[in-house]
Amino acid sequence: xxxxxxxxxxxxxxxxxxxxxxxxxxxxxxxxxxxxxxxxxxxxxxxxxxxxxxxxxxxxxxxxxxxxxxxxxxxxxxxxxxxxxxxxxxxxxxxxxxxxxxxxxxxxxxxxxxxxxxxxxxxxxxxxxxxxxxxxxxxxxxxxxxxxxxxxxxxxxxxxxxxxxxxxxxxxxxxxxxxxxxxxxxxxxxxxxxxxxxxxxxxxxxxxxxxxxxxxxxxxxxxxxxxxxxxxxxxxxxxxxxxxxxxxxxxxxxxxxxxxxxxxxxxxxxxxxxxxxxxxxxxxxxxxxxxxxxxxxxxxxxxxxxxxxxxxxxxxxxxxxxxxxxxxxxxxxxxxxxxxxxxxxxxxxxxxxxxxxxxxxxxxxxxxxxxxxxxxxxxxxxxxxxxxxxxxxxxxxxxxxxxxxxxxxxxxxxxxxxxxxxxxxxxxxxxxxxxxxxxxxxxxxxxxxxxxxxxxxxxxxxxx
Amino acid sequence: xxxxxxxxxxxxxxxxxxxxxxxxxxxxxxxxxxxxxxxxxxxxxxxxxxxxxxxxxxxxxxxxxxxxxxxxxxxxxxxxxxxxxxxxxxxxxxxxxxxxxxxxxxxxxxxxxxxxxxxxxxxxxxxxxxxxxxxxxxxxxxxxxxxxxxxxxxxxxxxxxxxxxxxxxxxxxxxxxxxxxxxxxxxxxxxxxxxxxxxxxxxxxxxxxxxxxxxxxxxxxxxxxxxxxxxxxxxxxxxxxxxxxxxxxxxxxxxxxxxxxxxxxxxxxxxxxxxxxxxxxxxxxxxxxxxxxxxxxxxxxxxxxxxxxxxxxxxxxxxxxxxxxxxxxxxxxxxxxxxxxxxxxxxxxxxxxxxxxxxxxxxxxxxxxxxxxxxxxxxxxxxxx
Amino acid sequence: xxxxxxxxxxxxxxxxxxxxxxxxxxxxxxxxxxxxxxxxxxxxxxxxxxxxxxxxxxxxxxxxxxxxxxxxxxxxxxxxxxxxxxxxxxxxxxx
Numbered sequence: 001x002x003x004x005x006x007x008x009x010x011x012x013x014x015x016x017x018x019x020x021x022x023x024x025x026x027x028x029x030x031x032x033x034x035x036x037x038x039x040x041x042x043x044x045x046x047x048x049x050x051x052x053x054x055x056x057x058x059x060x061x062x063x064x065x066x067x068x069x070x071x072x073x074x075x076x077x078x079x080x081x082x083x084x085x086x087x088x089x090x091x092x093x094x095x096x097x098x099x100x101x102x103x104x105x106x107x108x109x110x111x112x113x114x115x116x117x118x119x120x121x122x123x124x125x126x127x128x129x130x131x132x133x134x135x136x137x138x139x140x141x142x143x144x145x146x147x148x149x150x151x152x153x154x155x156x157x158x159x160x161x162x163x164x165x166x167x168x169x170x171x172x173x174x175x176x177x178x179x180x181x182x183x184x185x186x187x188x189x190x191x192x193x194x195x196x197x198x199x200x201x202x203x204x205x206x207x208x209x210x211x212x213x214x215x216x217x218x219x220x221x222x223x224x225x226x227x228x229x230x231x232x233x234x235x236x237x238x239x240x241x242x243x244x245x246x247x248x249x250x251x252x253x254x255x256x257x258x259x260x261x262x263x264x265x266x267x268x269x270x271x272x273x274x275x276x277x278x279x280x281x282x283x284x285x286x287x288x289x290x291x292x293x294x295x296x297x298x299x300x301x302x303x304x305x306x307x308x309x310x311x312x313x314x315x316x317x318x319x320x321x322x323x324x325x326x327x328x329x330x331x332x333x334x335x336x337x338x339x340x341x342x343x344x345x346x347x348x349x350x351x352x353x354x355x356x357x358x359x360x361x362x363x364x365x366x367x368x369x370x371x372x373x374x375x376x377x378x379x380x381x382x383x384x385x386x387x388x389x390x391x392x393x394x395x396x397x398x399x400x401x402x403x404x405x406x407x408x409x410x411x412x413x414x415x416x417x418x419x420x421x422x423x424x425x426x427x428x429x430x431x432x433x434x435x436x437x438x439x440x441x442x443x444x445x446x447x448x449x450x451x452x453x454x455x456x457x458x459x460x461x462x463x464x
Numbered sequence: 465x466x467x468x469x470x471x472x473x474x475x476x477x478x479x480x481x482x483x484x485x486x487x488x489x490x491x492x493x494x495x496x497x498x499x500x501x502x503x504x505x506x507x508x509x510x511x512x513x514x515x516x517x518x519x520x521x522x523x524x525x526x527x528x529x530x531x532x533x534x535x536x537x538x539x540x541x542x543x544x545x546x547x548x549x550x551x552x553x554x555x556x557x558x559x560x561x562x563x564x565x566x567x568x569x570x571x572x573x574x575x576x577x578x579x580x581x582x583x584x585x586x587x588x589x590x591x592x593x594x595x596x597x598x599x600x601x602x603x604x605x606x607x608x609x610x611x612x613x614x615x616x617x618x619x620x621x622x623x624x625x626x627x628x629x630x631x632x633x634x635x636x637x638x639x640x641x642x643x644x645x646x647x648x649x650x651x652x653x654x655x656x657x658x659x660x661x662x663x664x665x666x667x668x669x670x671x672x673x674x675x676x677x678x679x680x681x682x683x684x685x686x687x688x689x690x691x692x693x694x695x696x697x698x699x700x701x702x703x704x705x706x707x708x709x710x711x712x713x714x715x716x717x718x719x720x721x722x723x724x725x726x727x728x729x730x731x732x733x734x735x736x737x738x739x740x741x742x743x744x745x746x747x748x749x750x751x752x753x754x755x756x757x758x759x760x761x762x763x764x765x766x767x768x769x770x771x772x773x774x775x776x777x778x779x780x781x782x783x784x785x786x787x788x789x790x791x792x793x794x795x796x797x798x799x800x801x802x803x804x805x806x807x808x809x810x811x812x813x814x815x816x817x818x819x820x821x822x823x824x825x826x827x828x829x830x831x832x833x834x835x836x837x838x839x840x841x842x843x844x845x846x847x848x849x
Numbered sequence: 850x851x852x853x854x855x856x857x858x859x860x861x862x863x864x865x866x867x868x869x870x871x872x873x874x875x876x877x878x879x880x881x882x883x884x885x886x887x888x889x890x891x892x893x894x895x896x897x898x899x900x901x902x903x904x905x906x907x908x909x910x911x912x913x914x915x916x917x918x919x920x921x922x923x924x925x926x927x928x929x930x931x932x933x934x935x936x937x938x939x940x941x942x943x944x
Contacts (some may be wrong), residue, residue: 036910038931043909048859049931051879055858083747095747101910101929104766104922110747123911135893135904142908145928150884151850151859154905176857178850241902242892285745380906380914382727383899395542396614397621399629400497402504406610407543409727414690414913414924416770419906436497436630445745445772449690449924452732453765455754458747690924691898728898768924 006032008335009113011081011282014042015321016313017119018070019328029336032111033075034096040071042121043141044321046148060148060173062213063321082448084285091116091308092286097454104451108458115308115335118283119328122314124273127368128423130236130376136243140170140273153179155269159246161185161234162273164362168217170271171226181226182267185248187255188362189231196361210322210354234272235371246270256367274364276318277422281447283311294442300345302331310335319355326351379420381413393431401435404428417441466655468646470633470669472498474609475806476661477616478814479799484623486818492625495632498617502663504610505775507731510808513552513601514706517575519832520784523812525576526828528603530811538615545612546726552604553698555584555595557759562597565703569599578602590695590763604699609807636673643673643795657821659797664776666800675792678843679801681776683737685749688771691728699723700760709804710783714738716749720756732757745772777803782839785809787816790835792847798835865934876932883915883927894940
C-alpha cells in the first residue's frame with residue numbers, strides 16, 4: 001500500500017483548514033487538504049452544490065469573497081479520515097476512505113505527513129428536554145445546513161432557541177428560506193449578556209468584522225419583527241408524530257426554569273442549540289491535550305501538545321470564522337516551517353478575546369437540569385432516560401464513566417455519544433459524586449463508520 | 465477475619481462476594497473506578513469450548529455451574545447482566561483444521577464437555593457455506609462483563625463488603641514476615657489477608673507489596689458493529705482461536721470470534737499481542753480482524769463498524785491463573801492471571817480462594833493454580849525485604 | 850423554497866427520482882437523500898427500537914438519526930449522502 005507523505009496535511013476545508021493550507025502552500029510546502037464533504041467551505045460557508053450553482057449565494061454568507069479566493073486550491077473531497085495512528089517519533093498516520101459518504105467501496109488512502117493541521121471544526125451541543133427527540137426538533141445547525149445547501153426551510157412556523165450569537169444567523173437564514181420565525185430565545189438574561197458583551201468595548205473594534213456581522217443579523221430581526229427574548233428557553237416539545245407546539249419558560253440566571261412562567265407556543269419546527277462541541281476524535285487519537293471545555297490546547301503558533309501536530313479553528317475553541325481564518329494562517333505557516341508575522345499573530349489573539357466573551361456571555365449554566373424529567377430521553381440513540389442514568393448510578397455505586405455507560409448504554413449507540421456525551425458525563429458526575437475517568441466520551445478511535453469489507457480490503461492489499 | 469481485595473474487576477468482585485458471603489469482613493480497593501479495566505474491555509465469554517482437558521477446564525466447568533446458581537442473586541434489582549446460554553460454534557476453515565478440531569473435541573468430551581460435530585449451516589444459516597465443519601458446544605454462554613462485575617460487587621456489598629474506589633495500593637504494612645495490611649493513597653488499612661486481583665496490573669500491585677509475579681498485559685482489540693437484525697445466534701469462532709489462546713508468541717495473532725449482543729450489535733474479535741500497556745488502536749490490527757470475520761460470515765462485508773476498543777488480558781507464562789497464598793509472603797494471596805478467561809473463571813476463582821483461605825476442602829485441584837507450581841516456579845524470585 | 854422567489858437564485862438543475870420504500874420520490878440533482886425526503890414533505894423516516902419516529906436532527910452528519918439504507922447498504926447518513934437518480938432507499942432495512 002502506498003503511503004503519501006506531504007509536508008503538511010490539513011484535515012478539514014472550512015475557514016481554518018482552507019486558510020492553513022493556503023498559507024502553507026504560499027511558503028512552498030507540499031500540502032494535502034482533505035474534507036469529508038463533497039465541497040469545501042465547512043459549516044460556515046456551506047452552499048448549494050455544483051449541480052445547482054446559485055447566482056446570489058452571498059445573500060446567505062459573510063466573507064464570501066474570502067471563500068472564493070481560497071476555494072480554488074487543490075483538495076481531496078469526500079475524504080473521510082477514520083483513524084489517526086499515533087507514533088512516538090513522528091506525527092500520526094491518517095487512514096482515509098475516499099468516496100460517497102458511508103459508502104461501501106471507497107478507496108483507501110494513507111497519509112504520513114511531516115506536519116499535520118487539524119481543522120476539524122465543531123458541532124452543536126443541544127441540551128435534552130422533554131420531547132427533544134420528536135421530528136421537527138432540530139439543532140440550529142441543521143436549519144442552517146438545510147437552508148444553505150438544500151434551500152429547504154425546516155418548518156413554516158419556527159422558533160429558534162438556546163444560547164449564543166449563532167442563533168441570529170439561523171433566524172436570518174430561515175427567513176431568507178421562506179420560514180416565519182416566531183421568535184429567538186436566549187437562555188441568558190440581559191445582565192449577563194450585557195456584562196459579557198459591553199466589557200472593554202475597544203476590544204470589539206478590533207473584531208469589527210465579526211461585530212458588524214452580528215449587527216446585520218440584529219437588523220434582520222427588527223426588519224422581520226422577530227421578537228428576541230432573553231432569559232427564556234424551550235423546556236418541552238409536544239406532538240404525536242411531529243412537533244406541534246413547545247413550552248417556553250423564563251429562566252433564572254442559572255438557567256433554572258422559573259415556576260409559573262411557562263406558556264405554550266404553536267410551531268411546526270423548533271431549532272435548539274446551547275453551545276458547541278469541538279470535533280476532537282482525531283486530536284484525541286493523536287494524543288493532543290484538551291482544555292476544560294474539551295477543545296484542543298494550542299500555543300501562539302497553533303502547536304498542540306504533540307510535536308508536528310497543529311490545530312486551528314473551532315476545534316481549538318469556539319470563536320467564529322474570523323478567528324478560524326486567523327488561526328488557520330498562523331498554524332499553516334508554522335506547520336510549513338515558516339513563522340507568522342506580528343500582524344497575523346495579533347489578529348489571532350484579538351479574535352481569541354472575542355471567543356472569551358462568547359463563553360462569558362453565553363456559556364451553559366447548571367440550572368437547566370430543572371427542565372429534565374425522569375422520563376426525558378438523554379441518549380437519543382439508545383433511548384436512555386435521565387431516570388435510567390440516576391438508577392444505574394444508584395444500583396452499581398460505580399464512579400466509572402466506562403462502567404456506567406456499559407450498564408446504562410448511554411452513549412453507546414450510532415452517534416457514539418457525540419450528541420449526549422457531555423450531558424451524560426455531567427449528569428453522572430452529579431449522581432456519583434464525581435466520575436473517576438471523565439472525558440472518556442471523547443475517545444473514539446474510529447472517527448467514522450467503516451464497512452468491514454473496506455477494512456478487510458486493506459488487509460488483502462497489504463498481502464499483495 | 466478481615467480481608468482486603470485489591471482490584472474491583474470481575475475477579476476481585478467474585479472473590480469479595482464469596483468471602484463476604486462466608487462471613488469475612490471484606491474491603492475491596494481500586495485505584496480508579498469499578499469495572500474500569502479488563503472487565504469492561506472484553507466480550508463476556510463464558511467458554512469451555514476453547515479449553516483442553518486439564519485444570520483450567522475443570523475450573524471453567526465449576527464456574528459455569530456457579531454462574532447458573534448465583535444468577536438469581538445477582539440479577540435482582542439490577543440492570544440485566546445479559547446472561548445468555550447461547551452455545552458456542554467452532555468452525556474449521558481448512559480440512560486440516562477440521563481434523564484437528566474434531567480430535568480436540570473428542571478429548572474435551574472425555575473431560576466432561578458437551579461437544580458435537582455438526583454442519584455449521586444447520587446452526588448459523590449465514591455462515592460461509594465453504595466452511596461447514598463445526599463443533600457445537602452448548603455449554604458456552606455469555607454475559608455483559610461490566611454489568612456482571614457491578615452485579616457481583618453489589619452482591620458483595622449486600623453481604624457486608626465495602627467497595628472503595630480511588631484508593632490506590634502504594635506499599636505493604638508488615639508485622640514481621642507477615643503482610644498485615646496495605647499502605648494506600650488514603651492511609652494504612654489493616655487486614656489478616658490481602659488478595660491481589662488486579663488483572664494485568666497484578667504484577668505491579670504484587671511488586672508494591674514486595675513480591676514479583678510474572679503477569680503481563682496481552683493486548684486485544686474488538687470491533688463493534690451498528691445494531692442489526694440478529695443473524696448470528698451463537699458465539700462463533702474459527703478453530704485457530706484455540707491455538708492463538710495457547711500461544712506464547714508476543715507478535716500479533718488474530719482469529720475470528722463473532723457474536724451478537726443483547727443490544728443488537730455484533731462484537732468481532734480477536735487479536736492477541738504482547739506490547740505492554742500500549743493503548744493505541746492500529747489499522748493493521750483492525751484490518752486483520754475484519755478479514756478473518758468475513759471468512760466466517762461473508763454477509764458482514766457491508767456492515768458498518770462504529771467502534772473499536774482495546775484491552776489488556778493478564779498473561780501468565782504457563783497460561784494458568786494464579787489462585788492461592790503466596791508462600792514467599794504470608795498473608796498475601798493472588799487471584800489473577802486468567803488471561804482472556806477471567807469472566808467465566810471469576811466465580812470458581814472466588815470459591816477456590818475462599819475455600820483455601822477458610823481451610824475448607826477445595827472443590828477443584830488447587831495445586832494446579834498454586835503460585836509455586838512447577839511451571840511457574842522458574843519465573844518467580846524470592847520476596848524482597 | 851420555490852426557485853423563482855428565492856433570493857439566492859439557485860441555478861437550473863435536473864430533476865431526479867429516487868425510490869423510497871418502493872415509491873418514487875422526486876428531487877433535484879445535487880440534493881442529499883435527506884434533502885429529497887424533506888423536500889417531498891417527509892420529516893421522519895427511521896423508527897427507533899422503542900418505535901419512535903426519527904429524521905434529521907443535526908443535519909451535519911453527527912447525530913446519525915437520519916440513517917437509511919441506500920441500494921441495500923444499511924446505515925448511511927441521509928444528510929451526508931448525495932442522492933443519485935434511481936437510488937433505492939429503504940428506511941427500515943438493517944444488515
